[in-house]
Amino acid sequence: MTLPHFSTKDRILYAAEELFAQQGFASTSLRQVTSRADVNIAAVNYHFGSKxxxxxxxxxxxxxxxxxxxxxxxxxxxxxxxxxxxxxxxxxxxxxxxxxxxxxxxxxxxxxxxxxxxxxxxxxxxxxxxxxxxxxxxxxxxxxxxxxxxxxxxxxxxxxxxxxxxxxxxxxxxxxxxxxxxxxxxxxxxxxxxxxxxxxxxxxxxxx
Amino acid sequence: MTLPHFSTKDRILYAAEELFAQQGFASTSLRQVTSRADVNIAAVNYHFGSKxxxxxxxxxxxxxxxxxxxxxxxxxxxxxxxxxxxxxxxxxxxxxxxxxxxxxxxxxxxxxxxxxxxxxxxxxxxxxxxxxxxxxxxxxxxxxxxxxxxxxxxxxxxxxxxxxxxxxxxxxxxxxxxxxxxxxxxxxxxxxxxxxxxxxxxxxxxxx
DNA sequence: GTCTATAGACGGATAGAC
DNA sequence: GTCTATCCGTCTATAGAC
The missing domain is CATH 1.10.357.10 (Tetracycline Repressor, domain 2)
Known part of the structure; x- marks a missing residue:
């Protein structure tokens, strides 16, 4: 689910929400989040600062x-x-x-x-x-x-x-x-x- | 809590239970478990095989x-x-x-x-x-x-x-x-x- | 804002001596 | 059964080019 009409930041939020729901916070890595959101790994720390x-x-x-x-x-x-x-x-x-x-x-x-x-x-x-x-x-x-x-x-x-x-x-x-x-x-x-x-x-x- | 009168295996079980309750499974590391149980890190895999x-x-x-x-x-x-x-x-x-x-x-x-x-x-x-x-x-x-x-x-x-x-x-x-x-x-x-x-x-x- | 590359820490698991 | 030492993978976070 790539949602190309959303901003990078929103795509990260949606992807994180789904993965947190499926796996919990601790077992969800930022790599999974950025991969699902189809953004670069560094974007999370750029937009949110930390996990x-x-x-x-x-x-x-x-x-x-x-x-x-x-x-x-x-x-x-x-x-x-x-x-x-x-x-x-x-x-x-x-x-x-x-x-x-x-x-x-x-x-x-x-x-x-x-x-x-x-x-x-x-x-x-x-x-x-x-x-x-x-x-x-x-x-x-x-x-x-x-x-x-x-x-x-x-x-x-x-x-x-x-x-x-x-x-x-x-x-x-x-x-x-x-x-x-x-x-x-x-x-x-x-x-x-x-x-x-x-x-x-x-x-x-x-x-x- | 070291519980010296319990076996190594039981000490691991007690320590794991408390840490799982506090932190969840994913965020609890075997190193935390063995440290709290006061046993060696290798003991978990010896007694239980895997996390x-x-x-x-x-x-x-x-x-x-x-x-x-x-x-x-x-x-x-x-x-x-x-x-x-x-x-x-x-x-x-x-x-x-x-x-x-x-x-x-x-x-x-x-x-x-x-x-x-x-x-x-x-x-x-x-x-x-x-x-x-x-x-x-x-x-x-x-x-x-x-x-x-x-x-x-x-x-x-x-x-x-x-x-x-x-x-x-x-x-x-x-x-x-x-x-x-x-x-x-x-x-x-x-x-x-x-x-x-x-x-x-x-x-x-x-x-x- | 977005990328590559990598630093630096920590994870589970195992080999092998005792 | 218990230890030390280590392999190897993954993680977050960041530096720096574009």
Whole structure:
């Protein structure tokens, strides 16, 4: 996939994203990236300075969009359906779904996120927490009003369960394999819908 | 951590497990492993043959136990509480909890599992699927009878959600940080309990 | 901005002495 | 079983021509 109408820098980003998704950060070499992007090996250091910085840029590009969309969707959900649980959960899940269906490698990015949680050494982890930690906190605030009687500790646990389930399912780690007759978009759509329903019931369970 | 009363082979396994948990497989070098285990660099290839085989052995040592315990707990749950959902979920969750609380590094292993989902290249993935894929399938069979009206597709989705949430929570990837006054064992115990309750409600939700 | 060439470090694996 | 020494490949990063 050479994408000749994109700049060298963008071609590197796309190629890196796909390879990181397939192999992880550590086992992806800059040589693989530049070979797939069809650019010279030296271009990475010219445009990004270092491999670590390339990793951060791959993240920033997608994560900024997804976080912005999640927060916007949250605001719309709270205004349009005050006190309702499922719209808030949808505001959390659906931007991830949309990302996974994006044409230009967004599907790969969901797997990149999944890897980041597992693979992150402290530097990447700190980067993620500093830059995007406010997003789940905003959702927690909104959810407090929807599930009366749910303590803060249980609320936070359940948000973590939702994140884990979302990451795992969108990254196709589980048992479920897409059936031959179902398109990838359709498959993910059904996953998102199933997850929202599952989580809505879970959030409404009596506190433990 | 030198553990002088363990054999060279075991010291390598313990050291590898901890480093894999912290850094992942690809970014952990055999030199780091042997240095931490305080054994000679050549010992890895003498005892394990290759790095890939060392990775497999790290898994086998813990996974055999955990799978056996899950299946045994499943059988006990089905016999003692036929048709009940929560005991089956507990049989899935609690062996992971026990592993996470194990004295000799089992806690690290939970994070190794989380990494494996994300990082496994095809060889590790195939190894895990071949060796341990029957476990979630047994749970799926048992769950069919507990949630009448739930289609197979939704059942499998929900099992995947449970696995994701479990892995994520036990590996401490989420928002929740253990409060200062709570012991690690107690913290995980509460997580497991919260997860079982969350998932039980989720499994009983109407199909989507 | 893009290339070639290479420096310099580190990786897994092995040979062979003890 | 354990060691030293080493082979050989790959990696990131950079210098310098164009």
């Amino acid at each position: 670590e910085n390339l990793v951060n840029e791959v993240f920033r590009r997608r994560m900024d969009d997804m976080s912005r969309e999640r927060l916007a969707a949250l605001q719309r959900a709270v205004e349009a359906h005050p006190g309702q649980l499922e719209p808030i959960l949808a505001a959390f899940v659906e931007p991830a779904l949309a990302m996974a269906q994006d044409r230009h490698g967004g599907g790969a990015f969901i797997r990149v996120i999944a890897r980041a949680y597992a693979e992150s050494n402290d530097s990447l982890r700190k980067f993620l927490s500093d830059q995007y930690g406010h997003v789940p906190r905003e959702f927690a605030k909104a959810l407090v009003g929807c599930v009366p009687g749910l303590g803060k500790e249980d609320l936070y646990w359940r948000l973590d369960f939702l994140s884990g389930a979302l990451t795992y399912a969108m990254a196709d780690f589980g048992l479920i394999k897409r059936p031959a007759g179902v398109s990838e978009a359709n498959h993910r759509q059904r996953a998102a819908k199933a997850l929202i329903r599952f989580a809505a019931a879970g959030f409404q369970a009596d506190a433990s | 890939e085989n060392l990775v497999n052995e790290v898994f086998r040592r813990r996974m055999d136990d955990m799978s056996r315990e899950r299946l045994a707990a499943l059988q006990r749950a089905v016999e003692a509480h036929p048709g009940q959902l929560e005991p089956i979920l507990a049989a899935f969750v609690e062996p992971a909890l026990a592993m996470a609380q194990d004295r000799h590094g089992g806690g690290a292993f939970i994070r190794v599992i989380a990494r494996a989902y994300a990082e496994s290249n095809d060889s590790l993935r195939k190894f895990l699927s071949d060796q341990y894929g029957h476990v979630p399938r047994e749970f799926a069979k048992a769950l069919v009878g507990c949630v009448p009206g739930l289609g197979k597709e939704d059942l499998y989705w929900r099992l995947d959600f449970l696995s994701g949430a479990l892995t994520y929570a036990m590996a401490d990837f989420g928002l929740i940080k253990r409060p200062a006054g709570v012991s690690e064992a107690n913290h995980r115990q509460r997580a497991a309990k919260a997860l079982i309750r969350f998932a039980a409600a989720g499994f009983q939700a109407d199909a989507s």
